[in-house]
Amino acid sequence: xxxxxxxxxxxxxxxxxxxxxxxxxxxxxxxxxxxxxxxxxxxxxxxxxxxxxxxxxxxxxxxxxxxxxxxxxxxxxxxxxxxxxxxxxxxxxxxxxxxxxxxxxxxxxxxxxxxxxxxxxxxxxxxxxxxxxxxxxxxxxxxxxxxxxxxxxxxxxxxxxxxxxxxxxxxxxxxxxxxxxxxxxxxxxxxxxxxxxxxxxxxxxxxxxxxxxxxxxxxxxxxxxxxxxxxxxxxxxxxxxxxxxxxxxxxxxxxxxxxxxxxxxxxxxxxxxxxxxxxxxxxxxxxxxxxxxxxxxxxxxxxxxxxxxxxxxxxxxxxxxxxxxxxxxxxxxxxxxxxxxxxxxxxxxxxxxxxxxxxxxxxxxxxxxxxxxxxxxxxxxxxxxxxxxxxxxxxxxxxxxxxxxxxxxxxxxxxxxxxxxxxxxxxxxxxxxxxxxxxxxxxxxxxxxxxxxxxxxxxxxxxxxxxxxxxxxxxxxxxxxxxxxxxxxxxxxxxxxxxxxxxxxxxxxxxxxxxxxxxxxxxxxxxxxxxxxxxxxxxxxxxxxxxxxxxxxxxxxxxxxxxxxxxxxxxxxxxxxxxxxxxxxxxxxxxxxxxxxxxxxxxxxxxxxxxxxxxxxxxxxxxxxxxxxxxxxxxxxxxxxxxxxxxxxxxxxxxxxxxxxxxxxxxxxxxxxxxxxxxxxxxxxxxxxxxxxxxxxxxxxxxxxxxxxxxxxxxxxxxxxxxxxxxxxxxxxxxxxxxxxxxxxxxxxxxxxxxxxxxxxxxxxxxxxxxxxxxxxxxxxxxxxxxxxxxxxxxxxxxxxxxxxxx
Numbered sequence: 001x002x003x004x005x006x007x008x009x010x011x012x013x014x015x016x017x018x019x020x021x022x023x024x025x026x027x028x029x030x031x032x033x034x035x036x037x038x039x040x041x042x043x044x045x046x047x048x049x050x051x052x053x054x055x056x057x058x059x060x061x062x063x064x065x066x067x068x069x070x071x072x073x074x075x076x077x078x079x080x081x082x083x084x085x086x087x088x089x090x091x092x093x094x095x096x097x098x099x100x101x102x103x104x105x106x107x108x109x110x111x112x113x114x115x116x117x118x119x120x121x122x123x124x125x126x127x128x129x130x131x132x133x134x135x136x137x138x139x140x141x142x143x144x145x146x147x148x149x150x151x152x153x154x155x156x157x158x159x160x161x162x163x164x165x166x167x168x169x170x171x172x173x174x175x176x177x178x179x180x181x182x183x184x185x186x187x188x189x190x191x192x193x194x195x196x197x198x199x200x201x202x203x204x205x206x207x208x209x210x211x212x213x214x215x216x217x218x219x220x221x222x223x224x225x226x227x228x229x230x231x232x233x234x235x236x237x238x239x240x241x242x243x244x245x246x247x248x249x250x251x252x253x254x255x256x257x258x259x260x261x262x263x264x265x266x267x268x269x270x271x272x273x274x275x276x277x278x279x280x281x282x283x284x285x286x287x288x289x290x291x292x293x294x295x296x297x298x299x300x301x302x303x304x305x306x307x308x309x310x311x312x313x314x315x316x317x318x319x320x321x322x323x324x325x326x327x328x329x330x331x332x333x334x335x336x337x338x339x340x341x342x343x344x345x346x347x348x349x350x351x352x353x354x355x356x357x358x359x360x361x362x363x364x365x366x367x368x369x370x371x372x373x374x375x376x377x378x379x380x381x382x383x384x385x386x387x388x389x390x391x392x393x394x395x396x397x398x399x400x401x402x403x404x405x406x407x408x409x410x411x412x413x414x415x416x417x418x419x420x421x422x423x424x425x426x427x428x429x430x431x432x433x434x435x436x437x438x439x440x441x442x443x444x445x446x447x448x449x450x451x452x453x454x455x456x457x458x459x460x461x462x463x464x465x466x467x468x469x470x471x472x473x474x475x476x477x478x479x480x481x482x483x484x485x486x487x488x489x490x491x492x493x494x495x496x497x498x499x500x501x502x503x504x505x506x507x508x509x510x511x512x513x514x515x516x517x518x519x520x521x522x523x524x525x526x527x528x529x530x531x532x533x534x535x536x537x538x539x540x541x542x543x544x545x546x547x548x549x550x551x552x553x554x555x556x557x558x559x560x561x562x563x564x565x566x567x568x569x570x571x572x573x574x575x576x577x578x579x580x581x582x583x584x585x586x587x588x589x590x591x592x593x594x595x596x597x598x599x600x601x602x603x604x605x606x607x608x609x610x611x612x613x614x615x616x617x618x619x620x621x622x623x624x625x626x627x628x629x630x631x632x633x634x635x636x637x638x639x640x641x642x643x644x645x646x647x648x649x650x651x652x653x654x655x656x657x658x659x660x661x662x663x664x665x666x667x668x669x670x671x672x673x674x675x676x677x678x679x680x681x682x683x684x685x686x687x688x689x690x691x692x693x694x695x696x697x698x699x700x701x702x703x704x705x706x707x708x709x710x711x712x713x714x715x716x717x718x719x720x721x722x723x724x725x726x727x728x729x730x731x732x733x734x735x736x737x738x739x740x741x742x743x744x745x746x747x748x749x750x751x752x753x754x755x756x757x758x759x760x761x762x763x764x765x766x767x768x769x770x771x772x773x774x775x776x777x778x779x780x781x782x783x784x785x786x787x788x789x790x791x792x793x794x795x796x797x798x799x800x801x802x803x804x805x806x807x
Contacts, residue, residue: 032638032640034229034636034638037227037229037230037262037263037636037638038262038263039262039263039264040261040262040263040264040269040270040271041271042270042271042302042303043270043271043274043275043279044270044274044302045274045302045337045340046270046273046274046278046301046302046303046304046340046343047274047278047279048339048343048346049284049285049343049346049347049350050284051284051346051350052282052284052695052696053250053284053695053696054284054350054351054354056353056354057350057351057352057353057354058346058350060349060350060353061345061346061348061349061350061352061353062346064095064097064349064353065342065345065346065349067095068092068095068345070328070331070332070338070341071328072092072094072095073338073341073342073345074323074324074325074327074328074331074341075089075090075092075324076089076092076344076345076348076349077306077307077308077323077327077341077344077345077348078307078308078311078321078323078324078327079307079308079309079310079311079312080099080310080311080380081310081311081312082379082380083099083101083379083380083383084101084364084366084368084369084379084383084385085101085102085103085149085364085368085369086102086103086104086110086111086153086291086310086462087100087101087102087103087151087153087288087291087309087310088100088101088102088310088311088383089102089307089348090380090382090383091380091382091383091384093382098361098363098383098384099382099383100150100151100348100352101148101149101150101151101364102149102150102151102153102199102288102309103144103147103149103151103152103153103368104153104154104462104463105152105153105154105171105462105463105464105465106120106121106153106154106155106156106171106463107119107120107121107140107154107171107458107463107464107465107583108140108143108458108464108465108466108583109140109143109144109147109149109152109368109392109465110462110463110464110465110466111368111369111466112143112147112365112367112368112392112466113367113368113389113466113468114389114390114391114392114393114468115143115147115368115392115393115465115466115468116139116143116392116393116396116397116400116465116583116584117400117457117458117465117466117467117468117583117584118136118139118140118396118400118403118465118583119136119400119403119404119407119580119581119582119583120170120171120458120459120463120580120581120582120583121155121156121170121171121172121173121183122169122170122171122172122173122174122560122561122580122581122605122606123170123403123404123407123579123580123581123582123583124136124173124183124403124407125173125174125179125180125183125407125605126407126408126409126578126580126602126603126604126605126664127403127406127407127601127602127750128179128601128602128603128605128724128748128750129403129406129601129722129750130182130186130749130750131750132399132402132403132406133182133183133186133187133403134186134187134189134190135190135399135403136187136190136399136403137155137186137187137188137189137190137191138190138191138193138194139394139396139399140152140154140187140190140191141190141191141192141193141194141195141196141198142194142392142394142396143392143393143396144191144194144196145194145195145196145361145362146362146365146390146392147362147364147365147368147390147392148361148362148363148364148365148368148386149196149364149368150196150197150352150357150361151196151197151198151199151252151253152191152196152197152198152199153199153201153255153462154171154187154198154199154201154463155172155173155183155184155187155188155198155200155201155246156168156171156172156173156200156201156202156463157172157173157180157181157184157200157201157242157243157246158172158201158202158203158204158205158206158207158239158243158257159171159172159202159206159207159208160172160174160175160177160180160207160238160239160242160645161174161175161180161207161561161606161645161646162175162207162618162639162641162645163207163208163529163615163618163619163620164533164561164562164606164615164618164619165529165530165531165532165533165615165619165620166207166208166209166529166530166561166620167208167209167461167524167525167526167527167528167529167530167560168206168209168459168461168463168524168525168526169524169560169561170459170463170524170560170561170580170581171459171463171526173242173605174605174606175605175606175645175646176605176606176646176647176661176744176745177237177238177239177241177242178241178744178745178746178769179605179745179748180241180242181241181242181244181245181246182245182748183242184200184242184243184245184246184249185245185246185248185249188200188246188249188250188251189249189250192250192251192252192355195355195356195357195361196355197252197253197351197352197355197357198246198251198252198253199251199252199253199254199255199288200243200246200247200251200253200254200255201254201255201257201290202255202256202257202258202266202290203243203254203255203256203257203266203272203273203277203287204235204239204240204243204256204257204261204266204272204276205228205230205239205257205259205261205266205639206228206257206258206259206266207228207259207620207637207639208226208259208529208620208621208622208637209526209527209528209529209620210226210528210529210620210621210622211223211225211226211621211622211626211635212225212226212257212258212259213225213258213292213293214295217628217629217630217632218628218630219630221630221632222632223629223631223632223634223635224260224632224633224635225258225259225260225265225635226259226260226621226635226636226637227259227260227261227262227263227633227635227636227637228259228260228261228262228637228639229262229263229636229637229638229639230261230262230639231639231642231738231775232773232775233642233643233737233738233772233773233774233775234639234642234643235276236773236780237643237772237773238643238645240276240281243277243281244281244697244698245697247277247281247282247283247696247697247698248696248697248698248703250696251285252285252286252351252354252355253285253286253287253288253307253351254277254283254285254286254287254288255287255288255289255290256269256272256273256287256288256289256290256293256305257290257293258290258292258293265293265295265296266293267287267289267290267293267294267295267300267303267305268294268295268296268299268300268303268305269303270302270303270304273287273303273304273305274303274304277304278304279694280694280698281694281696281697281698282694282695282696282697282698283696284347284350284696285347285350285351286306286307286344286347286348286351287304287305287306287307287347288305288306288307288308288309289305289307289308289309290309291309291310292310294308294309294322294323295322296322297322297323297326297327297330298330298335298336300322300323301323301327301330301336301340301341301344302336302340306343306344306347306348307344307348308321308322308323308324311323311324312324327341362386362390363384363385363386363387364383364384364385364386365385365386365387365388365389365390366385366386366388367388367389393468397584397585400582400583400584400585400589401585401588401589401592402589402598403589404579404582404583404585404586404588404589404590405589405590405592405593405597405598405600406598406601406602406722407579407580407582407589407602408577408578408579408582408589408590408593408600408602409577409578409579409600409602409603409604409663409664410575410576410577410593410600410602410664410665410666411568411576411577411578411604411608411659411663411664411665412568412573412574412575412576412665413574413575413665413667414571414573414574414575415552415574417515417552417554417574417575418554418575418593418594418596418667419593419594419595419596419667420515420594420595420596421595421596422484422485422486423486423513423514423515424486424487424514425486425487425489425511425512425513425514425515426477426481426486426487426488426489426513426514426515426516426517427488427489427490427491427509427513427515427516427517427550428473428474428477428488428489428490428491428492428516428517428518428519429490429491429492429497429516429517429518429519429542429546430492430494430497430518430519430520430539430542430546431452431453431454431492431493431494431519431520431521431537432454432455432456432473432519432520432521432556432558433455433472433473433474433477433490433492433517433519434453434454434455434472434473434474434475434490434492435454435455435470435472435474435475436451436453436454436455436456436470437452437453437454438450438451438453438454440466440467440468440469440470441464441466441467442456442458442459442460442464442525443460443461443464451523452494452536452537453492454472455470455472455473455474455519455521455558455586455587456521456522456523456558456581457470457558457581457582457583457584457586458581458583459523459524459525459560459581460523460524460525460526460527461525461526461527462526463526464525465583467584468584469584470584470586470587471584471585471586471587471588471589472586472587473517473519473556473586473587473590473591474490474492474587475587476587476588476590476591477517477587477591479591480591480595487511489508489509489510489513491505491506491508491509494537494538494539494542495538497541497542497545497546498538498541498542498545505545505546505549506549513550513552514552515552515554516546516549516550516552516553516554517553517554517556517594518542518543518546518547518553518554518555518556519556519557519558520535520536520537520539520540520542520543520555520556520557520558521535521536521537521539521557521558521559522535522536522539522557522558522559522560522561522563523536523560524560524561529620529622530560532612533562533563533564533612533615534563534564534612535557535559535563540566540567543555543567543570543573544567544570547567547570547572547573548572550572551572552572552574553570553572553573553574554573554574554575554576554577554594555567555573555575555576555577556576556577556579556590557576557577557578557579558579558580558581558582558586559578559580560580560581561580561606562606562607562608562609562615563608564608564609564610564611564612564658565608565658568658568659577590577593577594577600578602578604596667599666599667599668599719599720599721599722600664600665600666600667601664601666601721601722601723601724601750602664603662603663603664603724603726603793603794604659604660604661604662604663604664604794605661606646606647606661607646607647607650607657607659607660607661608657608658608659609650609655609657609658610656610657610658614650614655614657617641617644617645617649618639618641618645618649620637621635621636621637642738642739643738643739643740643741644739644741646661647660647661647662647795648741648742648744651741651742651743651795652739652741652742660794660795660796660797661745661794661795662724662726662745662748662793662794662795662797663793663794663795663796663797664724664794666717666721666722666723667717667719667721668715668716668717668718668719668720668721668755669715669716669717670713670714670715670716670717670721670723670753670793671713671714671716671799672711672712672713672714672725672791672792672793672799672800673711673712673714673799673800674710674711674712674800675709675710675711675789675791675800675801675802676709676710676711677707677708677709677789677802677804678707678708678709678710679706679707679804680705680706680707680708681704681706681707681806685706685782685806685807687781687782687783687784687807688777688779688780688781689701689702689767689771689779689780699780701767702766702767702768702771702780703766703767703768704766704767705764705765705766706765706766706767706770706806707764707765707770707804707806708762708763708764708765709727709747709762709763709765709789709791709802710760710761710762710763711725711727711760711761711763711791711800712758712759712760712761713725713751713753713758713759713760713761714753714756714757714758715753715754715755715756715757715758716756717755718755719755720752720753720754720755721752721753722750722751722752722753723750723751723753723793724748724749724750724751724793725748725749725751725761725791725792725793726745726747726748726791726792726793726794726795727745727746727747727748727763727789727790727791728743728744728745728746728789728790728791728792728795728798729743729744729746729765729769729770729787729788729789729790730742730743730787730788730790731744731770731772731783731787732783732784732785732786732787733772733783734783737772737774740772743788743790743795745795746763746765746769747763747764747765749761749763763791767780767782768780770782770787770806771783782806782807783807784805784806784807785805786803786804786805787803787804787805787806788801788803789801789802789803789804
């Protein structure tokens with residue numbers, strides 16, 4: 001039997017800024033010791049790939065690299081800005097290499113013409129539907145391939161979602177690592193089945209946009225990027241977890257992040273890259289920098305970074321590359337061994353050969369060009385181009401519409417307000433309903449001012465997409481109401497709707513509507529974080545104004561993540577739908593749910609709390625003092641909450657919330673019963689996993705199935721619908737190891753059920769699902785004691801419970 005207390009005898013400081021210690025520092029915020037997170041000892045050398053699972057392709061890569069000169073090898077590692085894609089590895093014509101085309105992003109081949117814009121990661125995760133998420137990945141891969149892109153820069157597990165106000169949370173899936181890990185696996189496997197390399201990003205601790213890069217003080221002194229300071233147990237159980245799933249899925253590449261990690265820039269953090277990613281997780285692919293995240297030549301190479309992107313650029317200004325000729329010089333003067341260059345080239349080329357990109361791969365569509373930040377023209381004439389304006393959309397709109405509906409969460413439905421049944425008169429309010437006034441491409445990295453007027457189907461920055469068309473809520477409602485003979489009216493002016501002048505807001509609405517639909521939104525984009533958690537453009541006041549006038553007000557939100565809803569309990573707010581960023585079919589997806597063509601089944605992938613102050617435990621690091629600092633190291637984000645983000649925080653402290661993680665209503669009802677536990681593990685199971693050669697994902701025994709939990713789910717209503725039973729485990733981890741969550745998600749399944757139908761759902765539990773990370777022993781450990789089994793339809797709608805003891 002494993003004795004938890006035996007591992008609490010010492011403090012261990014790991015290399016490169018991942019601190020392993022007696023986790024009692026997590027017992028209260030006052031015991032957090034910031035001094036343990038200020039330096040980053042090294043883990044060297046960078047391990048060579050052994051091509052596990054890719055052995056034949058690795059040999060091809062080695063044979064190919066052996067033909068190259070040192071300068072050509074370095075060119076394979078260094079981006080070329082004079083190329084047609086957002087990231088380019090230049091062709092080497094001497095050996096017939098056409099180069100590599102890297103393109104954004106996680107929901108679309110961003111800049112391309114005639115490409116689809118899919119629902120954002122957070123919208124896909126809201127479906128809790130593995131099959132639809134996988135199909136999304138398949139279609140994304142097909143579109144990237146069709147445009148001649150070798151590498152798709154996505155999916156996203158970092159940011160995971162520590163902070164509700166983080167600007168890029170919508171690009172990823174969920175603050176729960178298990179749910180995000182499943183979405184990463186399904187997306188990566190499907191994308192790469194199309195022959196496209198996926199790039200999991202951003203490794204690691206990239207949980208805010210504010211001060212993600214170095215800046216300047218008021219006196220022009222360099223102020224370093226924010227340092228995400230994370231303890232070792234939290235790193236493994238929370239932030240690394242979905243990346244481990246990505247590595248196990250065979251992801252070709254990883255993108256290291258802008259931020260510092262425990263004092264060291266993530267792209268030159270050898271503990272994070274060499275130690276955790278390449279050694280512990282057995283990652284066989286290559287690590288590329290985020291664009292401009294390279295801050296050194298030798299340091300980054302030795303730390304395990306394999307590719308510098310986008311090349312001759314520093315802080316988004318033209319300049320000399322840290323790599324390129326400088327890396328060649330470092331090899332020639334003996335500073336960097338050529339074997340490190342060889343391994344990086346092997347890592348880059350192995351997925352290229354494994355996925356067959358050397359065989360009849362489509363040529364680059366020249367209309368999918370880069371942002372061209374530097375204004376560099378013309379492109380190198382060695383790149384080869386295919387047909388321009390290739391239409392890669394196929395029938396993907398059908399899946400986009402289906403996934404959009406499947407990801408629309410019904411939070412409230414009083415008085416059977418929904419589904420709509422040919423109402424006589426509908427009035428639509430709010431600035432999110434109609435066409436975007438300023439066009440269909442929302443790249444903006446700077447502000448939300450350009451997107452006040454019109455529907456938000458996607459956020460901004462490198463994770464956005466170029467819409468070729470957009471189904472808006474108003475357009476979709478026009479089509480449906482015309483079909484039904486319903487009168488449709490609207491007022492989309494938020495300023496007018498919140499005007500206190502009598503009659504200003506509703507004077508033009510006549511006759512009085514049966515149903516009022518209010519559309520509100522929040523803008524979010526790469527480059528900055530949200531300033532509050534209210535809907536933008538005075539959305540709260542709009543809802544309150546309409547609800548004060550209309551006794552059947554349905555609120556629809558298109559948001560980047562959690563917002564507070566002070567109007568949720570208003571008696572005239574009869575229904576609430578959370579739709580996130582649903583892509584090009586957004587309006588049609590919404591109307592399908594409003595009218596019951598699709599029975600809603602989506603669940604929240606995060607928690608909605610009552611007040612902004614309820615999120616204070618993990619807000620982004622930002623303050624007036626920091627903006628005025630002259631201290632180059634002042635920006636420090638101490639992740640003192642440890643494992644307790646999102647529902648884990650609210651459960652641990654027994655706090656009430658507006659809508660809990662995993663919550664979502666249907667137009668029918670479901671029940672759970674008859675929980676059963678079957679042990680598959682041998683009787684002599686040990687707390688520590690057996691020693692085994694590392695494979696992609698880590699120790700392979702971590703993925704052995706040890707238990708199966710089964711429950712019966714029944715549709716007790718009168719309509720067919722999809723249920724999403726969820727499994728939560730409570731772990732018996734000693735408090736001396738820090739604050740262990742009350743429960744963690746360890747299983748879910750979407751189940752289609754006819755009215756009255758019952759089905760049995762099985763949740764397999766792997767060793768990893770039952771283990772916690774012992775920071776002293778540096779090992780995953782199954783604790784002794786009783787595990788609690790809790791199955792239900794949300795984290796707080798637990799319908800059946802049981803338990804078992806493993807050891």
